[in-house]
Amino acid sequence: MKARMRWAGKGITMVAAMLFIAAPFQALAAPPQQKDELFAGAEKFAKNAKSSTEVNLDKNMLGMASKFTDDDKEASDLTKKLDFVIVRDYEYDKPGQYNMADVEEFRNRLDNGGWSHVVKERSATESTDVCMKTDSEGVTELVVIDAEPNELTFVHLKGHMSMSDLEKAGSKYGGSQKKDAKLKAKVK
């Protein structure tokens, strides 16, 4: 009986030691990516693309990034405000490399879910949708679907933000400084 108890004790100690040693490695495992139902399946547009950019950042990842942008107050503020950032950008060599009907499928997803359309633009070759959700404090969610002949862009941001936050971050990271008073007025 005593021997069995001793063996059980040794077993528990071994398991505890293994867990103790394995714990730091557990933290190294990459967390799952942010899921987005709005743009689920958008990867198909990468098929004929010259270049594609897919960014999926959830709250944890943004928190990690904010640790390193602490000296950059504007960027750090925005990373702290956002819950997730999902961007899909596909560039094509020539027009007609993606099917506009496929884009329509994604636009239709914005018809439900309490989205308000800020911009809805349609032409023969281009289409743009800017939708957002707001509360008393401002914008809580922003979706942009921009389909141009040579470029297709999907943007989904969630978190309390203002357009000036985005503008500051955008200009900081190389976006141009062209401003549109109408859009800004609508968003604010």
Added chain:
Amino acid sequence: MSDEVEQRLKNDLERVAAPEGFADRVMERVRAKEHARLRLMPRRMMHVWQAIAAVALIAVFLGGVEAVHRRQEQRRAEVIQRQFEQAMEITQRTLDGVGERVSEAGVKHDKGER
């Protein structure tokens, strides 16, 4: 009476010689105990040193794991930061483009009204 007591005391307090080899046996036992004590001490000390070595080894191992973890986390954060910058740049560029088109549409609409 007093003679009798005196005689008894004399008998009782008479010096008796130690059995043969008594001193040797006592000394042998003392030496054995001393030897045992000398043998036990290093073993106990060895356990202490083993424990110290084990703790030091674990500390070095955990320190190494922590350093690797921190370096990997920093690398990951740098990648995330670059992705964030890229995402913000694309977002801003797209919104700029949208803004331009909305402006152009507004100008055309205004001209049409006039």
